[in-house]
Amino acid sequence: MPPLDASSAISTPVDLFDDAVVADPYPTYAELRALGPVVYLERAQTWALPQYASVKAALSDPDTFSSVNGLHLNPEGNQWVTANSVLATDGLEHARLKRVLSKELAPRAIKDLGDDLRARADALVAGLAERESFDAVRDLAAPYVTDVIFELMGLPDVDPGDLMKQIESVFDTFGAPNPRVYAGLPAAQAMFEFLQTVATRENVRPGSWLAAAHAAADRGEIAEHECVMTMAAYLTAGMDTTIHSIATAVHHLTADPEQWKLVRNGDASYEALFGETLRYDAPIQGFGRRVTADTKIGDVTVPAGDQVWLMFGSSGRDTDKWGPDADRFDVRRPGTDQHLALGFGAHLCAGNHLALMEFDAIFTALGKHCPNLAADPDTAPERVLNNVLRVWDRVTVRPQG
Incomplete structure (x- = not known):
């Protein structure tokens, strides 16, 4: 039971990281939202915030x-995976680390990438359009996003598939203690070792994000060890989340051909598609926070030092915010730019402009080369269970229906 205000707090034995819940979390999210703005999760020993x-x-x-010390619902993750990174800092410390790539991630700098992003997407999709079918994860989203991110970061040639799996495992470490958490910790260590030994200042491309981080360390703006942590944070935030958001959008558009028709014909913008995809199926379903003072939420006081779990995935289906049809995917839904899937305020994802431009480039190319894009009736989409990510293993589609 919750340690404070037990008379007014609602607690539940629901395990948000159980396989069945992870596979289809939205019915459970609806149950939690109905209980109030804050609910104590007995198994995770944390407070869930399920409402928008x-x-x-x-x-x-x-x-x-x-x-x-609050992002992960387990001490190992907070101590070894994100400690002292840009993700796990606040205030002046967060601003100091975020400044490392402020120039590279500024909207103007990202806008200047537009022609290259569109050319890459067009060439990739033109090739896929010649096939009988292709996988929206392995053939489309993954090669496109990894190619872009590897180029921007200045990473040397490595197997992107291995790195993707490591990043997925890193996200597993954010959950409450379970086998996926402890299987993910070695993968996080492997990613840090890769950045330390392969992505050195001698190996990375001049003018890249990694080169900018090393230059900041040389100027004394960040410590040498913070260079690796900063790059790890941007790598994890910038790759798998965008890959699986693109795959999710393809899945929903091909599951409902009328939605694809609206996007393809320009009746709904790519920005609207981006917002609705993130609202409906947030790529990161939740992150933790540590409460620094006794804090009133609704009728409940959450004690200082306790953790809360911010349920981004649940916030996107809240009927109080999105209306009674919140569980319906609709690219014409107004206001989806207000989703919380990429954070908000000081911790708004720094790469949100890049992610939107990647979306724009991919779906422009799909509309041009695959106007009759459709789900493959012979191959059902498959998910990978992850404590935090909504991850697709395979989404097979037919370019010409």
Whole structure:
């Protein structure tokens, strides 16, 4: 039971990281939202914030809902995976680390990448259009996003498939203790070792994001060890989340051909598709925070030092925010740019502009080369279970229906 205000707090034995819940979390999310703005999760020993309003309020107040020692619902993750990274800092410390790539991630700098992003997408999709079918994960989203991110980061030639699996495992470490958490910890260590031994200042491309981080370390703006942590944070945030968001959008558009028709014909913008995809199926379903002072949420006081779990995935299906049809994918839905899937406020994802441009480039190319894109009736889409990510293993589609 919760340690404070037990008379007013609602607790539940629900395990958000159980296989069945991870596979289809939305019915459970609806049950939690009905219980109130904050619910104590007995098994995870943390407070869940399932409603849009409570998640946004927490994201708007990083002084009270701190990322420091709070992102993971297990001590190993907080101590070894994200400690001292840009993700796990607040205030001036967060701003200092975020400044390392402020120039590279500025909207103007990202806008200048537009022609290259569109050319890469067009060439890739033109080739896929010649096939009988292709996988929206392995053939489309993964090679496109990894090619872009590897180029921008200045990474030397490595197997992107191995790195993708490591990053997926890193996201597993954010959950409450379970086998996926402890299987993911070695993968996180392997990714750090890769960055330390392969992505050195001698190996990375001049003018790249990694080169900028090393230059910041040389100027004394960040410590040498912070260079690796910073790059690990941007690598994990910038790759798998975008890959699986693109695959998710393809899945929903091909499952409902009328939705694809709206996008293809320009009746719904790519930005609207981006927002609706993130609202409907947030790539990161939740992150933790540590409460720094006794804090009133609804009728419950959450004690200082306790953790809360910000349920991004649940916030996107909240009927109080999105209406009674919140469980329907609709690219014409108004206001989807207000989703919380990429954070909000000080911790808004720094790569959100890049992700939107990648979406734009991919779906422009699909509309041009695959106007009759359709789900493959012979191959059902398959998911990978992950504590935090909504991960597709395979989404097979037919370019010409």
